[in-house]
Amino acid sequence: MLGIPETAPTSEAYLTEVDRCLYECVLESGHAEASELATRLGISRNEAESSVRRLLALRLLNAKPGSKNRVSAVSPSSAVALVATPIENGLRRRMEEVERFRHELLGLLPLFEHCQTGGAQPLQALPELGDVLATIEQLAAECQEEVLTAQPGGRRNVEELTEAIERDEGMLRRGIRMRTLYQHPARYHQATVAYTERLTGLGGEVRTTSANLMRVIIFDRKAALVSLAGHDQGAMVIRDRSVVDFAVQAFEHIWLKSDLFPVGHDSGQIRTVSEDMDHALVRLLVSGESDHAVARRLGISIRTLQRRLVRISKELGANSRLQAGYLIHRSGLLEKGQRPDGAKHAPVNP
Numbered sequence: 001m002l003g004i005p006e007t008a009p010t011s012e013a014y015l016t017e018v019d020r021c022l023y024e025c026v027l028e029s030g031h032a033e034a035s036e037l038a039t040r041l042g043i044s045r046n047e048a049e050s051s052v053r054r055l056l057a058l059r060l061l062n063a064k065p066g067s068k069n070r071v072s073a074v075s076p077s078s079a080v081a082l083v084a085t086p087i088e089n090g091l092r093r094r095m096e097e098v099e100r101f102r103h104e105l106l107g108l109l110p111l112f113e114h115c116q117t118g119g120a121q122p123l124q125a126l127p128e129l130g131d132v133l134a135t136i137e138q139l140a141a142e143c144q145e146e147v148l149t150a151q152p153g154g155r156r157n158v159e160e161l162t163e164a165i166e167r168d169e170g171m172l173r174r175g176i177r178m179r180t181l182y183q184h185p186a187r188y189h190q191a192t193v194a195y196t197e198r199l200t201g202l203g204g205e206v207r208t209t210s211a212n213l214m215r216v217i218i219f220d221r222k223a224a225l226v227s228l229a230g231h232d233q234g235a236m237v238i239r240d241r242s243v244v245d246f247a248v249q250a251f252e253h254i255w256l257k258s259d260l261f262p263v264g265h266d267s268g269q270i271r272t273v274s275e276d277m278d279h280a281l282v283r284l285l286v287s288g289e290s291d292h293a294v295a296r297r298l299g300i301s302i303r304t305l306q307r308r309l310v311r312i313s314k315e316l317g318a319n320s321r322l323q324a325g326y327l328i329h330r331s332g333l334l335e336k337g338q339r340p341d342g343a344k345h346a347p348v349n350p
Helices: 017-029 034-041 045-057 076-106 109-116 129-142 158-173 184-188 190-201 241-256 267-286 291-298 302-316 321-331
Strands: 061-063 071-073 123-126 146-151 177-183 205-209 216-219 223-228 231-238
Touching: 017 034, 017 045, 017 071, 034 045, 045 061, 045 071, 123 129, 129 158, 129 216, 129 223, 129 231, 146 241, 158 177, 158 190, 177 184, 177 190, 177 241, 184 190, 184 205, 190 205, 216 241, 223 241, 231 241, 267 291, 267 302, 291 302
Parallel strands: 146 177, 177 205
Antiparallel strands: 061 071, 123 231, 146 216, 216 223, 223 231
């Protein structure tokens, strides 16, 4: 006996060529039995009955009232409404379950991040210097492996160096690796030189660069302090792992291209540093940077910048800033360490 299936159709119920022919045959006859359809189509009774069952499942056929085996055709649009709508409703319910599931699981994310950062906020603004120093002291005491520091400018405040030296020496004695980046002019600041000598004597590593630096201190690659915009003595504490990793990679990139900070007087290294600064200076000036912007990026005073620029212009034989720019391009001065006559620059204090 053929009847309307109670379950929704499966992928096996998709139309076959026999189904299409049988459906057309039912449409032409108005209603028919499986045995009649088998005879008309030249197929077996079993094939006809299987096709009828698939079409019943797809709601394209309907059993005739009062007849156990006779079927009639149903409009495809009606079949779509009868078959697809329940499936769509089921999918909608499943999507609602997925959204509820996602919402409930993501609701645990703040708890996870809280535990990952030891209860500390991923970003914490410290506008007051006292809070900054207290945080540095805490992170230094908790530090177990490494400290990375970048200090822009040509010199450090003597009070800052005095405050930092005891803490830094304590970390070095505990076996903490300490790497510090300065800009080249720091080599000529006596207090910074003395501080560096004490650190390197305990195993600290210090280098200088002509690159523009952002002030940053990174502890164990887990927490970083950077300058707080709008607050000269403030800092932003960052514990977000992705941001800290970015800061570490930026530090490493500059570190690999920087020069050792010599302990004691080394004329060869002083000459190299002077040439490096001149190269960075002309590159920035030719790119259109103003004198003040170049001085800030190199960590030198505007007077030092102008003195260097006058010397370079004389070497080039230039009488104006515009002519100097033209001669810089023509002479190949942008090739690091070269003068128009092909000689090396003489060492010059900043």
